[in-house]
Amino acid sequence: MASTIDNIGLYGSTVGKLNLSTSTLAWSSATTSDKYSTTSSNVVHAEWTVYGKMAYLRVTVKDSDGKKSLRRFDGFATSSFDSVKSQFLTNYDVEVVKTKMDLTGASYGLPTLKDSRLTFNSNEVSPDGTENNPGPEMMSLEMSEVSQCVMRGTGKDRNLIELQFQDNDNLEKNSDQLVQISFYVPPEADMDLSDRSLKTTAEDLHAELLQASNINSATGSIICEFKSDTLMKFLSPSGKYGIELYDGYLRMQGSKYDFKIKYTDISRLFLLNRPDGRAFFIVALEKAVRQGQQKHSYLVIQVDKNDSTVALNLDEEAKNKSGMKDEKLSGKFSNIMAKAFKLITGKKVFVTGKFRGYRDYEAIPCSLKANDGLLYPLEKQFIWLHRPPVLVRFEEISSVEFQRYGGSGASGRNFDLAINLRNAGDGGSKEYVFSGIEKTEFPLLKQFLNEKKIKITNLREDNGRKSYNEGDSDDNAGPLDLGSADEDSEDDGDYGDADAKKEQDAESSDDDMSDDDDDMSEGSDVEEARKRARGEPITAKAPAKKRAKKTTSSSPRKKGTKKKKDPNAPKRAQTSFLIFSNANRAKIKEENPDIAFGAVATKLSEMWKACTEDDKIPYEEKAAEDKARYQKEMESYVPPDDLSDAPTPKGKKSPTKKKAAKKDPNAPKNAKGSYMFFSTAKRAEIKAENPDISFGELSKKTGEVWKSLSVEDKQPFEDLAAEDKERYNKETEAYKKMKKEALAMSSDSSSDDSDDSDSDSDDSD
Incomplete structure (x- = not known):
């Protein structure tokens, strides 16, 4: 049947x-x-x-x-x-x-664990009040679906158990699912909770739940193991974890959490050198792991480069397939981990490519929102570390944009890199802004972007401003293939003695500073054009006193003179109110012939306020169309360097335009004061504590914290300022000496040229 x-x-x-x-x-x-x-x-x-x-x-x-x-x-x-x-x-x-189900909404009851099912029943007290009996069922949980079972309490509070469940990707869209639940298990009344040798009722239940859920169970033998020690430190998820590599999955075992990750859920592996001599080993996951309320799509491990040895437990078939003869890996710990993961997981390991920064770093120090980190320009992608990590493949990038940094006291020394993505799901375009990049990195980063054929939307060349659009990324370089130790390629190679020697013998490959560095200087029209395109208000570039220092004219600006405007610039977009005013102004004048000019504007404003939302829709639609028109025209608009040919208002003389002298890129970087060192160190911390604080309030708050410090607290920053001033004095002395020698050489060269000219003249006679 x-x-x-x-x-x-x-x-x-x-x-x-x-x-x-x-x-x-x-x-x-x-x-x-x-x-x-x-x-x-x-x-x-x-x-x-x-x-x-x-x-x-x-x-x-x-x-x-x-x-x-x-x-x-x-x-x-x-x-x-x-x-x-x-x-x-x-x-x-x-x-x-x-x-029967208990639908009273009670939040406490009696737990029962049978097979792999945890059931909670309501608490029914006997008539004499001496016994607690299980009543109707309140809730049941299947322990095979539990991914984590954690004792959240410590010390005297060892009474709280937290269960986390696996995320289900098969549910229909917008469906709810249980991902976490916590419950309190009261201790025995006469129990001494300060005695750690005694187990609480919650700890006993926790042990039973772990056994029923099979979280700590592992099948098969360990192929390779990395114990939690001084050679590695988990940054994401934070905590101390040991790593065990099995056939088919890896296990991360910590004091509270225990994760099992299938190799099929690993998308990429990275080994990236840090400026401090250590390295990052990153495991990118298709399915994020959960630690409490936080999801982690990347495992970020800080690894040292000390010499170490790790044993391998490979069968004969695996040895023949991998070509491994020895049953252990020796060398730098970072390289050993990369080799082991590649060998066992079958995944390729990506490493840094040809890019080197101004200080010969493989990464660029910068910030993403309020977090400091390192931006690695790789052969096919950017990766930013570390909280939370961000991975952007070149093929996902629509364009990049250089923006001036708005930090207090650092507008001339830093810039921002804005990366715009092609598609970001239902949310439309998305932008990552990496801020606080030192200006010395600009020419090297610009050269790297040009080589990768990534569009730069606001770059100024010597012959004028130019929008770079050289097509999509066409990079054929692949990830690192950890093969034999004899390979020596920029894109693919092994972590062996050859790479160790190459790291030691590597020389600085910094390019010379070019005039393109001045593109990020104050007063550039690029930022103004960009703001117009976005419909943002144009603010003053610098305080009046600062501008007065830059000008070479001794006479003040005459009253009534206006800033030159490019007649070929796109017409600004109209607002919905302005379109409404143009449509009704003539009607008001016709109905009120004697109305004053100022009264017309007042009347229009009153009519606009009286309009309903439906009445305003036609004007708002026209405003949206005009804004789209303006933005489209601004995409192809290139602001001219010189507006001397632009028409001058009648009766006014065109003022002589004088260009500010360019700053010598070889000049020493100015010394920073103690407050600047304090601001750089504490600004991100203050921002993290106050996420909604405005930029002005952030500066004010930083100043208040500085003023509240004692002399002893300020001393470390005073010492840093003194060291930087000493550095500046030494560099300034060397710079002046260099300029003096260059001037002398130039003078000698001019004298030689003059003698040669006279000699030629005599011969011609």
């Missing part, structure tokens, strides 16, 4: 059909390829529960290994109980038991 019931949902999946036959119990989704099936002999128990207007059926089945697990089917009509009961008796010889 077989029966098929439609519109039945399987917990953790979608809605489909349930088929009850004499041979199998089967379910299949109506919208996806999800299926479930078990033989009739594996069905051992069934419970029927009514919840509201619907009912659900919980079926206990035996798995292939003999363990019991639970399958829950939802969406039954309450009137179908007799039919379902009959089917189970006939086909599976199983009695369907009715289970």
Whole structure:
């Protein structure tokens, strides 16, 4: 006897059909390829529960290994109980038991752990008040779905247990799912909680839940193991973890959390050198792991480069496949970890490419929002570390933009790099802004972007401003392939002695500073054009006193003179109110012939305020169209360097335009004061503590904190300022000496040229 019931949902999946036959119990989704099936002999128990207007059926089945697990089917009509009961008796010889649910909303009860199922029942007290008896069921949890079981309390508070569940990617969109639950287990009344040798009731239950959930269980033998020691430190997720590599998955075991990650869920591996002589080893995950409320899509491990040895437990087949003869890996610890992961997971390891910064670093120090980190320009992608890591492939980049840094006292020394993505899902375009990059990195970063053919939207060349659009990234370089130690390629190679020697013998490859560095200087029209395109207000570039120092004219600016405007510049977009005013101004004058000019504007404002939202829609639509027109025209608009040819207002003389002298890029960087060192060190910390603080309030808050410091607290920053001043004095002395020698050489060269000219003149006579 077989029966098929439609519109039945399987917990953790979608809605489909349930088929009850004499041979199998089967379910299949109506919208996806999800299926479930078990033989009739594996069905051992069934419970029927009514919840509201619907009912659900919980079926206990035996798995292939003999363990019991639970399958829950939802969406039954309450009137179908007799039919379902009959089917189970006939086909599976199983009695369907009715289970009553406690719907009072109580948040406490008695837990029962049976097989892999944790059930909470309401607490019913006996009439004499001496016994607690389990009442109707409040909730049940399947322990096979638990990903973490953690004791959150410590010391005297060892009474709180937290369960975390695996994220289900098969649920329909906008469906809710349980990802975490915590419950409190009261201790025994007479127990001394300060005695750590005594286990609380919560700790006993925690041990039982761990065993039922199989979180700590591992199948197979360990191929390679990295213990939690001084050679490696987890930065994300934070904590002390040991790593065990098995055949098919890795295990991260910590004091509280324990993670199992399949190798198929690993998308990329990275080994990136840090400026301090250590390295980052990064594991990019397809499915994020959860630590408390925080999800982590990247495992970021700080690894040292000290010499070490790690044992490998490879069978003969794996040895022949990998070409490994020895049963251990020796060398730098960072290289050993990369080799082991590549060998066992079968994933390629990406490393840094040809880019080197101004200080010969492989990364650029910068900030993303309020977090400091390192930006690595790799061969096919940018990766920023470390909280949270950001990975941007070149093929995802629409364009990049250089922006001036707005930090207090540092506007001439730093700049920002804005990376605009092509697609960012339903949210439209997305932008990452990496701020606080030292200006010395500009020519090297610009050269790197040009080589990768990444569009730069605001770059100034010597012959004028130019928009770079040289096509999409066409880089054919691949990830690092950890093969033999003899390989020596920029893109693919092994971590062996050859690379160690190359690291030691590497020389600085900094390019000479070029005049392009001045593109980020104050007064550039690029920023103004960019703001106009975005519809942002144009603010003054610098205080009046600062501008007065830069000018070479001794006479003040005459009253009434206006800043030159390019007649070819796109016409600014009109607002909805302005379009409304233009449409109704003539009508108001016609109805009120004697109305004053100022009164017309007042009347228009009153009419606009009286309009409803529906009345304003036509004007807002026209304003949106005009804004789109303006932005499109601004994309192809190139502001001219010189506006001397622009028309001058009638009766006014065109003022003589004098260009400010360019700063010598070889000049020493000015010394920073003690407050600047303090601001650089504490600004990000203050911003993190006050996420919604404005820029002006942030500067004010930083100043207040500085003033509140004692002399002893300020001393470290005073010492840094003194060291920087000493550095500046030495560099200034060397710079002046260099300029003096260059001037002398130039003078000698001019004298020689003059003598040669006279000699030629004599010969010609």
